[in-house]
Amino acid sequence: xxxxxxxxxxxxxxxxxxxxxxxxxxxxxxxxxxxxxxxxxxxxxxxxxxxxxxxxxxxxxxxxxxxxxxxxxxxxxxxxxxxxxxxxxxxxxxxxxxxxxxxxxxxxxxxxxxxxxxxxxxxxxxxxxxxxxxxxxxxxxxxxxxxxxxxxxxxxxxxxxxxxxxxxxxxxxxxxxxxxxxxxxxxxxxxxxxxxxxxxxxxxxxxxxxxxxxxxxxxxxxxxxxxxxxxxxxxxxxxxxxxxxxxxxxxxxxxxxxxxxxxxxxxxxxxxxxxxxxxxxxxxxxxxxxxxxxxxxxxxxxxxxxxxxxxxxxxxxxxxxxxxxxxxxxxxxxxxxxxxxxxxxxxxxxxxxxxxxxxxxxxxxxxxxxxxxxxxxxxxxxxxxxxxxxxxxxxxxxxxxx
Amino acid sequence: xxxxxxxxxxxxxxxxxxxxxxxxxxxxxxxxxxxxxxxxxxxxxxxxxxxxxxxxxxxxxxxxxxxxxxxxxxxxxxxxxxxxxxxxxxxxxxxxxxxxxxxxxxxxxxxxxxxxxxxxxxxxxxxxxxxxxxxxxxxxxxx
Numbered sequence: 340x341x342x343x344x345x346x347x348x349x350x351x352x353x354x355x356x357x358x359x360x361x362x363x364x365x366x367x368x369x370x371x372x373x374x375x376x377x378x379x380x381x382x383x384x385x386x387x388x389x390x391x392x393x394x395x396x397x398x399x400x401x402x403x404x405x406x407x408x409x410x411x412x413x414x415x416x417x418x419x420x421x422x423x424x425x426x427x428x429x430x431x432x433x434x435x436x437x438x439x440x441x442x443x444x445x446x447x448x449x450x451x452x453x454x455x456x457x458x459x460x461x462x463x464x465x466x467x468x469x470x471x472x473x474x475x476x477x478x479x480x481x482x483x484x485x486x487x488x489x490x491x492x493x494x495x496x497x498x499x500x501x502x503x504x505x506x507x508x509x510x511x512x513x514x515x516x517x518x519x520x521x522x523x524x525x526x527x528x529x530x531x532x533x534x535x536x537x538x539x540x541x542x543x544x545x546x547x548x549x550x551x552x553x554x555x556x557x558x559x560x561x562x563x564x565x566x567x568x569x570x571x572x573x574x575x576x577x578x579x580x581x582x583x584x585x586x587x588x589x590x591x592x593x594x595x596x597x598x599x600x601x602x603x604x605x606x607x608x609x610x611x612x613x614x615x616x617x618x619x620x621x622x623x624x625x626x627x628x629x630x631x632x633x634x635x636x637x638x639x640x641x642x643x644x645x646x647x648x649x650x651x652x653x654x655x656x657x658x659x660x661x662x663x664x665x666x667x668x669x670x671x672x673x674x675x676x677x678x679x680x681x682x683x684x685x686x687x688x689x690x691x692x693x694x695x696x697x698x699x700x701x702x703x704x705x706x707x708x709x710x711x712x713x714x715x716x717x718x719x720x721x722x723x724x725x726x727x728x729x730x731x732x733x734x735x736x737x738x739x740x741x
Numbered sequence: 742x743x744x745x746x747x748x749x750x751x752x753x754x755x756x757x758x759x760x761x762x763x764x765x766x767x768x769x770x771x772x773x774x775x776x777x778x779x780x781x782x783x784x785x786x787x788x789x790x791x792x793x794x795x796x797x798x799x800x801x802x803x804x805x806x807x808x809x810x811x812x813x814x815x816x817x818x819x820x821x822x823x824x825x826x827x828x829x830x831x832x833x834x835x836x837x838x839x840x841x842x843x844x845x846x847x848x849x850x851x852x853x854x855x856x857x858x859x860x861x862x863x864x865x866x867x868x869x870x871x872x873x874x875x876x877x878x879x880x881x882x883x884x
Contacts, residue, residue, distance in 0.1 A: 556843075557840065
């Protein structure tokens with residue numbers, strides 16, 4: 340009994356110590372960080388998802404992600420931000436489904452009240468979801484497919500970025516960043532440039548990329564245009580020559596352009612985005628790695644939503660989104676057309692936020708695509724599972740951020 | 742005859758579209774005029790903002806100085822009352838971007854109405870504000 344009491348006292352003491360050092364966002368970021376030059380912040384977000392594909396008769400339930408945010412403010416000018424993400428709940432016994440990764444880890448140096456420099460592993464300003472990926476900020480259980488498959492959100496790389504806003508033109512922001520390039524050996528036919536990201540893990544610094552964005556707010560309208568241009572060879576000249584790839588900082592280039600418009604009114608909301616990825620050396624990439632890379636990839640979506648409940652804390656809305664993406668938009672002569680990645684989606688559903696930090700979503704997805712190209716099928720039916728060009732899916736999810 | 746009528750309709754529609762486009766562009770450019778920004782140092786933990794600053798249709802006046810970590814937006818509301826809002830996002834403490842129609846955070850997309858209330862998540866709390874009192878032709882912000 341005495342031992343239990345002593346242990347209890349130790350626990351209470353440790354807890355008090357802990358709370359005096361680590362404070363939650365509610366205590367610190369919204370209040371204390373102004374006054375305190377030295378504070379640590381703990382926060383996070385996550386989502387849980389149920390999917391039922393009526394066509395393939397498959398259903399699953401999953402912890403999509405749980406992300407722990409840790410930030411620290413050293414003084415009024417310098418802060419540290421990090422997001423540590425666990426996807427699919429666990430990584431164990433050599434299974435490859437889960438992922439435990441740093442989503443962000445960077446130092447932020449405030450130049451003045453309008454400008455700052457980010458250095459480290461950060462998310463460049465490309466697309467909507469990349470920067471604004473908290474589950475309570477987008478409609479639909481799953482992130483838009485265009486911003487998953489073409490703009491591979493959350494796309495983070497190592498580098499330095501400068502962010503500022505115009506004093507002369509209210510609402511105008513611009514940013515420029517230098518980050519490491521991509522790895523073209525990772526490009527794949529089904530996921531474009533996504534698997535070519537280094538995400539801060541032993542990235543080749545031989546390939547470099549420059550990205551920039553212009554962002555303007557006017558009333559409820561938010562307009563953004565962004566671009567990316569960088570190398571993807573990431574090899575020394577000898578190795579690149581042996582693969583007949585162009586080496587150098589911008590060798591074997593990848594370019595991306597993107598424009599998006601959002602209207603976020605009290606009742607009506609609209610989002611539209613279009614993006615084009617260009618890989619002019621796709622032919623050389625295919626010759627080197629045989630990964631059936633396209634020369635151009637295109638995607639766009641438009642979404643309309645209506646808030647039928649909008650109070651100080653509670654929001655309920657219905658939405659519909661149409662997405663079109665073609666990952667074979669333009670092929671080099673040594674690539675093979677794959678109809679399954681020429682897709683269209685119609686997603687409709689509702690979102691309910693009982694408080695602004697928690698969201699419940701339910702939506703229905705109708706997906707159409709081209710058919711399987713027999714030239715890409717190694718083991719045809721009945722060895723391979725049948726492919727359905729039209730699919731119907733129900734998604735229900737729960738998300739939070741605090 | 743049909744050709745000239747078609748030409749007339751084409752030109753009329755073109756003119757209307759140009760006028761509508763010009764009106765939208767003009768309104769857009771007007772909104773691009775800079776916000777009035779005043780560099781005012783606090784004295785005895787108070788900042789005095791001249792009421793004249795709100796002449797000529799100014800609804801938002803930015804107050805900045807080297808000591809304040811975040812700018813202050815003094816907003817004239819529809820009922821002729823004023824608020825002194827701290828331009829710190831209540832989500833992750835980023836400096837907000839001020840416009841004539843609201844406040845925006847680039848970090849995670851939160852936005853706030855001119856009265857400081859949350860317009861869009863992830864921010865959950867309204868903007869904090871300083872006490873503000875109107876005295877004759879001055880607005881006094883109490884830090």
